[in-house]
Amino acid sequence: MSQTAEAHAPRSRSLPAPRVLLEKATGLGLVAILGLWLVVQLVRTPERFAGALVEGVNVGAIYALIALGYTLVYGIIELINFSHGDLFMLSTVLGAFVVITVFGATSPTLGGFGVLALGLVVTMTLAATVNVAAERLAYRRLRKAPKLAPLITAVGLSFVYQWGGVRTNGSGQKTWDSLLGDSGFTVAGISVPWSMVLVTGVTIPLLMLMMWIVQNTRQGKAMRATAQDQDAARLMGIDVDRTIAFTFAVGGALAGAAGVLYLQTVENTRWDAGFRLGLYAFTAAVLGGIGRLDGAVLGGFLIGIIQNLNDSGMLPFGQKWSQTVVFTILIMLMVFRPEGLLGRPTTEKV
Amino acid sequence: MSATTDDRPELRVRDREVLLSVTDLYVHYGNIAAVKGVTLAVGTGEIVTLIGSNGAGKSTTLRTISGLIRPRRGDVVYRGSSIAALPGHRIVAAGICHSPEGRRIFPRMTVRENLDLGAYLRRDAAGVTADLDRVLDLFPRLKERIDQKAGTLSGGEQQMLAVGRALMGDPTLLLLDEPSMGLAPVLVDLIFDTIRTIRDQGTTVLLVEQNALAALRVADYAYVLESGTLKLEGPARDLAKDEEVTRAYLGG
Numbered sequence: 055m056s057q058t059a060e061a062h063a064p065r066s067r068s069l070p071a072p073r074v075l076l077e078k079a080t081g082l083g084l085v086a087i088l089g090l091w092l093v094v095q096l097v098r099t100p101e102r103f104a105g106a107l108v109e110g111v112n113v114g115a116i117y118a119l120i121a122l123g124y125t126l127v128y129g130i131i132e133l134i135n136f137s138h139g140d141l142f143m144l145s146t147v148l149g150a151f152v153v154i155t156v157f158g159a160t161s162p163t164l165g166g167f168g169v170l171a172l173g174l175v176v177t178m179t180l181a182a183t184v185n186v187a188a189e190r191l192a193y194r195r196l197r198k199a200p201k202l203a204p205l206i207t208a209v210g211l212s213f214v215y216q217w218g219g220v221r222t223n224g225s226g227q228k229t230w231d232s233l234l235g236d237s238g239f240t241v242a243g244i245s246v247p248w249s250m251v252l253v254t255g256v257t258i259p260l261l262m263l264m265m266w267i268v269q270n271t272r273q274g275k276a277m278r279a280t281a282q283d284q285d286a287a288r289l290m291g292i293d294v295d296r297t298i299a300f301t302f303a304v305g306g307a308l309a310g311a312a313g314v315l316y317l318q319t320v321e322n323t324r325w326d327a328g329f330r331l332g333l334y335a336f337t338a339a340v341l342g343g344i345g346r347l348d349g350a351v352l353g354g355f356l357i358g359i360i361q362n363l364n365d366s367g368m369l370p371f372g373q374k375w376s377q378t379v380v381f382t383i384l385i386m387l388m389v390f391r392p393e394g395l396l397g398r399p400t401t402e403k404v
Numbered sequence: 405m406s407a408t409t410d411d412r413p414e415l416r417v418r419d420r421e422v423l424l425s426v427t428d429l430y431v432h433y434g435n436i437a438a439v440k441g442v443t444l445a446v447g448t449g450e451i452v453t454l455i456g457s458n459g460a461g462k463s464t465t466l467r468t469i470s471g472l473i474r475p476r477r478g479d480v481v482y483r484g485s486s487i488a489a490l491p492g493h494r495i496v497a498a499g500i501c502h503s504p505e506g507r508r509i510f511p512r513m514t515v516r517e518n519l520d521l522g523a524y525l526r527r528d529a530a531g532v533t534a535d536l537d538r539v540l541d542l543f544p545r546l547k548e549r550i551d552q553k554a555g556t557l558s559g560g561e562q563q564m565l566a567v568g569r570a571l572m573g574d575p576t577l578l579l580l581d582e583p584s585m586g587l588a589p590v591l592v593d594l595i596f597d598t599i600r601t602i603r604d605q606g607t608t609v610l611l612v613e614q615n616a617l618a619a620l621r622v623a624d625y626a627y628v629l630e631s632g633t634l635k636l637e638g639p640a641r642d643l644a645k646d647e648e649v650t651r652a653y654l655g656g
């Protein structure tokens with residue numbers, strides 16, 4: 055192969071075919087129509103619109119935390135970890151156990167927040183441990199197997215976690231009180247629940263910490279190198295097995311945090327809560343460009359906001375259609391921009 | 405590690421201390437044998453080359469030394485102790501750095517990040533800085549492109565980066581797999597000159613090449629591999645004159 059061709063081929067751009075242009079125009083047209091509709095709603099009922107945004111950011115933060123677990127694991131070993139949503143569900147149950155069953159923290163006192171912080175730490179640690187154990191016991195030995203094998207294993211683990219949820223939380227929905235309840239405050243006519251301040255106040259530092267770890271620490275460099283080329287990483291002296299385990303630990307810990315925070319806003323959980331949330335978070339990861347950390351965060355907030363705009367009637371489809379709207383977005387994205395919003399236009403990862 | 409003061413005959417080769425020895429090595433991919441009973445030795449301070457046509461098992465031998473593949477049989481002994489069962493990262497820690505076939509640089513990282521990763525295990529910041537200067541002196545082209553993504557480099561520049569990255573590990577033994585592959589003739593000369601410089605600066609080199617002529621010119625000793633077994637060995641100068649070698653590998 056000639057060196058110049060190899061170096062420049064990925065960057066060269068030929069003129070797009072008419073069909074591609076048409077597809078682009080259609081996609082942009084649809085986005086423009088929806089955008090216009092939103093602007094009209096914003097002018098007509100600015101307070102409801104802002105309220106929907108606030109709610110959207112609130113759930114979006116939780117989607118982002120879960121989406122990162124999908125994207126981290128996919129980025130490093132190209133596995134779509136189908137059981138990740140159920141790990142989140144287990145975290146909601148575990149969080150409820152620590153915060154409420156053990157310590158009975160249901161009011162916004164200093165002690166209550168202390169217990170919540172403890173619950174976060176315990177749940178994040180345990181969820182990380184479970185995720186690392188899954189990697190160590192199941193996925194690691196399948197690393198060289200055909201891709202379908204670890205995928206099926208993930209689906210199997212998902213059932214194991216759900217069974218764990220049924221055994222601990224029962225087969226029906228259980229309601230758990232949150233610290234902050236419905237309390238909130240109003241700024242400029244927009245009511246903001248305190249729980250949202252809590253969720254974003256925990257999520258945003260966590261996200262920033264994670265980005266910093268991946269960009270700047272030795273461990274983060276090892277993660278990025280391993281994601282790009284495992285054998286080359288080994289030749290640098292990187293312990294690839296440990297690096298992959300660390301990645302699962304980070305993903306698990308974020309799911310743990312998401313579980314505790316979810317319970318503080320939604321106040322109930324059930325053994326199948328991981329299915330819908332997991333699917334939304336996975337959609338968020340794909341929307342942002344799977345394997346991209348910033349993409350997962352962007353995708354999480356976008357899905358949360360779109361879903362809540364629709365829930366509150368800001369989009370012309372009605373609340374019943376929220377799930378449909380979210381997945382239609384996913385399908386349209388797969389057609390018009392399969393690499394995701396921030397992904398590279400190739401099949402490369404991370 | 406007492407090998408350094410020992411002078412039992414098996415610990416010396418060609419009047420030098422043995423740094424690395426491979427004995428009766430068998431390596432398989434599934435059921436296919438790629439290396440079948442290879443034995444070779446590299447003395448401290450030498451440039452040893454392993455030549456042979458495509459598919460002979462050269463890269464497999466290097467990958468086994470680096471711990472990327474496990475041998476089915478045989479041993480790899482480095483500074484007197486077996487490394488055949490060590491994981492790859494421990495072998496790097498022991499001082500063996502490998503610039504692999506196909507370069508395998510990290511395309512979405514900058515040149516600087518790639519070089520930094522070469523020094524991943526090192527804790528001596530001052531030494532790392534000095535080696536970075538040394539590598540950039542050897543390959544000034546990399547200095548010009550230091551903040552560019554490695555994937556956007558030309559093939560020749562990527563090759564320099566792969567060699568430079570391996571040097572950043574401050575290796576005792578440097579494994580080079582086809583460093584001249586796909587390069588323009590000028591660059592081939594530059595790479596081989598650089599290999600000699602690297603050795604003169606104190607690093608032992610095990611060089612795998614398909615470009616046998618150039619490899620024999622730079623090496624002290626050579627092994628010729630064919631279909632996974634050793635066909636011939638000898639001082640590089642003698643092999644370059646050997647009729648059989650010339651006919652089979654040098655197109656003479």
Ligand SMILES: Nc1ncnc2c1ncn2[C@@H]1O[C@H](COP(=O)(O)OP(=O)(O)O)[C@@H](O)[C@H]1O
Nearest residue numbers: 433436438456457458459460461462463464465
């Ligand atoms: N990953 C692999 N899987 C299966 N066979 C392989 C693999 N890599 C190399 N081989 C086979 O092993 C033999 C030796 O290959 P290699 O060591 O790459 O040779 P060389 O480097 O001398 O060209 C070849 O027959 C090759 O087809």
Ligand SMILES: [Mg+2]
Nearest residue numbers: 462463464505
């Ligand atoms: Mg080869």
